[in-house]
Amino acid sequence: MNNCLIFSGNANPDLSTKIAEHLGKKLGEINIYRFIDGEICLQIEENIRGKDVFIIQPTCPPVNENLMELLITLDALRRASPKRVTAVLPYYGYARQDRKDKPRVPITAKLVANLLVSAGANRILTMDLHAPQIQGFFDIPVDHLFAAPVIVNYLKGKNIKNPVIVAPDVGGVKAARAFAKQLNAGLAIVDKRRIGPDRIETVHIIGDIKNCDAVIIDDLISTGNTILQAAYKLQQEGASSIYAACTHPVFSNNTAEKLTSSIFKEVIITDTIPTNSLPPHFVKLSVAGLLAEAIKRIHLETSVSSLFI
Numbered sequence: 001m002n003n004c005l006i007f008s009g010n011a012n013p014d015l016s017t018k019i020a021e022h023l024g025k026k027l028g029e030i031n032i033y034r035f036i037d038g039e040i041c042l043q044i045e046e047n048i049r050g051k052d053v054f055i056i057q058p059t060c061p062p063v064n065e066n067l068m069e070l071l072i073t074l075d076a077l078r079r080a081s082p083k084r085v086t087a088v089l090p091y092y093g094y095a096r097q098d099r100k101d102k103p104r105v106p107i108t109a110k111l112v113a114n115l116l117v118s119a120g121a122n123r124i125l126t127m128d129l130h131a132p133q134i135q136g137f138f139d140i141p142v143d144h145l146f147a148a149p150v151i152v153n154y155l156k157g158k159n160i161k162n163p164v165i166v167a168p169d170v171g172g173v174k175a176a177r178a179f180a181k182q183l184n185a186g187l188a189i190v191d192k193r194r195i196g197p198d199r200i201e202t203v204h205i206i207g208d209i210k211n212c213d214a215v216i217i218d219d220l221i222s223t224g225n226t227i228l229q230a231a232y233k234l235q236q237e238g239a240s241s242i243y244a245a246c247t248h249p250v251f252s253n254n255t256a257e258k259l260t261s262s263i264f265k266e267v268i269i270t271d272t273i274p275t276n277s278l279p280p281h282f283v284k285l286s287v288a289g290l291l292a293e294a295i296k297r298i299h300l301e302t303s304v305s306s307l308f309i
Contacts, residue, residue, distance in 0.1 A: 004299045005048055009057035009073060011066040012274050015288055016056040022292035040072050044080055052299050053082045059093030060273040071119040078120030087121040090272035091248045095130035113137035125294055127272060128219045128247040143304050145294055147247040147270050150285050152182045164188050164212040168230045176217050190230045210238035220248035224255040231263050241265045249275050
């Protein structure tokens with residue numbers, strides 16, 4: 001790993017530090033500052049000529065600020081003659097805008113992909129894309145990791161007696177089925193109807209969850225409305241207890257407070273996005289080891305596919 005340098009933006013420095021520690025390295029020196037009018041400026045304070053460079057920066061809230069910082073960092077890196085630049089995005093912002101679902105709207109996930117490549121990324125490493133087809137928006141290699149192994153290992157340690165994995169919508173069935181297989185659990189699906197940009201209505205549950213311990217699996221939680229509606233319906237259908245698990249805790253406004261312990265026995269999240277002051281029934285797992293192993297394999301040009309689930 002001597003020819004490898006790892007840099008971090010300001011979006012999630014704690015995760016970046018953990019990743020570097022797993023690799024036995026220190027983060028590269030980079031000075032990021034702002035002009036008085038808010039413009040981002042930076043300087044790479046190490047020689048990166050001929051190096052294999054990784055820049056870790058999830059595009060989490062504030063999304064535009066963190067995205068712009070990443071783009072400027074990529075531009076600075078590519079102008080310093082590295083061997084390769086890999087953008088590590090534990091969370092890929094704008095991923096929910098992946099298609100035209102009504103007239104005259106943008107496909108912003110594709111726009112962001114174009115910006116990353118134009119800024120200087122030679123490779124992308126990301127985790128739990130909201131829409132897996134976003135990988136096809138890039139004309140450079142994309143390594144798409146899943147936090148499932150980390151969450152599954154934790155759930156196995158809980159020794160849940162009668163687990164049922166619940167997909168909060170039809171789009172989450174594939175991921176939920178993978179969890180169910182790993183945990184030797186049943187599978188249920190929430191049939192929901194969207195009645196607004198951030199408003200949904202749960203219609204009914206497909207599958208048997210009576211007297212079962214339900215685990216709702218999703219890639220991200222933003223407002224919490226989807227997962228709350230699902231939990232209320234599961235309670236009505238007779239679930240013994242309800243867990244929630246997601247990779248990306250986007251958590252807008254008072255989301256964490258809404259996911260109360262009276263509804264959820266535990267809310268399991270990862271550290272792809274920084275979170276502070278969480279209620280006691282929240283459990284934060286780290287994906288630093290998984291990302292570090294992927295970075296190591298990319299650098300050494302060995303297989304990354306065994307990390308997928």
